[in-house]
Amino acid sequence: MTLRQLLNIDPTNPKPLIAVPMTLGPSDKFGPFAQALDEQNPDLVEWRADYIVDAFSQDVIWQEVKAGAQAEVQAKEVSTLTQAKLMSELDTARAEFLENWPLMQVQIVKELVANAFQTVNNRPLILTYRSKAQGGMGELDEPAIASFLVTALKAGFHFAAVDLEDSMDEGLKAKVIEAAEKVKTPVILSYHDWQNTPKDLADIVKKMSQEAVQVLKLAVMPENEKDVDFVLETCQQMNQQVDQDLIMIAMGGLGERSRIEGYRYGSQLTFASLGKKYESASGQLTVKDLLRAWS
Numbered sequence: 001m002t003l004r005q006l007l008n009i010d011p012t013n014p015k016p017l018i019a020v021p022m023t024l025g026p027s028d029k030f031g032p033f034a035q036a037l038d039e040q041n042p043d044l045v046e047w048r049a050d051y052i053v054d055a056f057s058q059d060v061i062w063q064e065v066k067a068g069a070q071a072e073v074q075a076k077e078v079s080t081l082t083q084a085k086l087m088s089e090l091d092t093a094r095a096e097f098l099e100n101w102p103l104m105q106v107q108i109v110k111e112l113v114a115n116a117f118q119t120v121n122n123r124p125l126i127l128t129y130r131s132k133a134q135g136g137m138g139e140l141d142e143p144a145i146a147s148f149l150v151t152a153l154k155a156g157f158h159f160a161a162v163d164l165e166d167s168m169d170e171g172l173k174a175k176v177i178e179a180a181e182k183v184k185t186p187v188i189l190s191y192h193d194w195q196n197t198p199k200d201l202a203d204i205v206k207k208m209s210q211e212a213v214q215v216l217k218l219a220v221m222p223e224n225e226k227d228v229d230f231v232l233e234t235c236q237q238m239n240q241q242v243d244q245d246l247i248m249i250a251m252g253g254l255g256e257r258s259r260i261e262g263y264r265y266g267s268q269l270t271f272a273s274l275g276k277k278y279e280s281a282s283g284q285l286t287v288k289d290l291l292r293a294w295s
């Protein structure tokens with residue numbers, strides 16, 4: 001099944017799918033992004049949740065709750081001794097907070113997900129949380145990332161696909177895959193190398209294909225034109241050998257042509273940006289430049 005068929009997006013169109021990243025943080029304006037989306041109308045949006053979710057992590061929210069409680073105590077006209085006593089009660093408050101956190105987290109994630117779907121006007125949305133180690137902005141640890149993804153998948157909105165980092169702990173990966181299966185959301189297993197183009201790229205693809213996922217995505221950094229050819233040729237070759245749909249990208253300026261020509265080698269989706277300020281990886285073209293290159 002092609003990726004277009006799998007995601008049920010205009011299955012007869014011979015061109016690859018175009019996905020634009022939504023890289024909005026808590027203080028960014030969502031309106032201009034939504035407007036650019038309407039104008040450029042890509043097939044999918046990739047919600048890069050790592051740009052926003054960390055601002056609502058357990059740690060951050062606790063610091064806010066604590067600061068609020070401290071300010072309240074300080075505003076009270078009580079003796080220093082009473083103030084000290086009230087402050088010491090913060091420990092109990094912390095324990096209560098931790099107990100309530102799972103429910104709070106569900107509520108927070110629901111609101112973030114609802115907001116993401118509203119911004120993209122219910123277009124097909126890929127759920128992605130990219131960790132710093134894999135070139136993203138996210139600093140949550142792996143259990144927190146897995147918990148976020150599972151909670152987001154269960155939030156009552158249908159994601160077109162969920163991105164899962166191949167480097168994640170096997171047990172946690174299995175939890176996300178299980179949650180995705182339950183809500184019938186395909187999983188894109190992702191591998192990134194921001195430094196090199198690994199010589200054993202084909203073996204990496206084969207190993208990734210052992211997982212119970214529907215799509216494999218590999219984005220690597222080429223050092224020369226040969227590396228770009230190597231990525232494209234490996235994509236073509238692996239298409240014959242693995243069941244999953246493939247997305248293979250050579251990043252950086254050198255790799256630009258892989259984003260334009262990749263589909264001729266069987267790469268079924270290409271990432272492009274709604275404008276330079278929204279790009280999520282080096283070498284990404286704007287949707288306009290990509291369409292120009294194809295015309």
Ligand SMILES: O=C1C[C@@](O)(C(=O)O)C[C@@H](O)[C@@H]1O
Pocket residue numbers: 021046048128130163190217219249251271280281282284
């Ligand atoms: O994995 C990828 C591919 C990507 O890194 C790129 O090179 O276009 C962009 C990311 O947003 C996406 O999650």
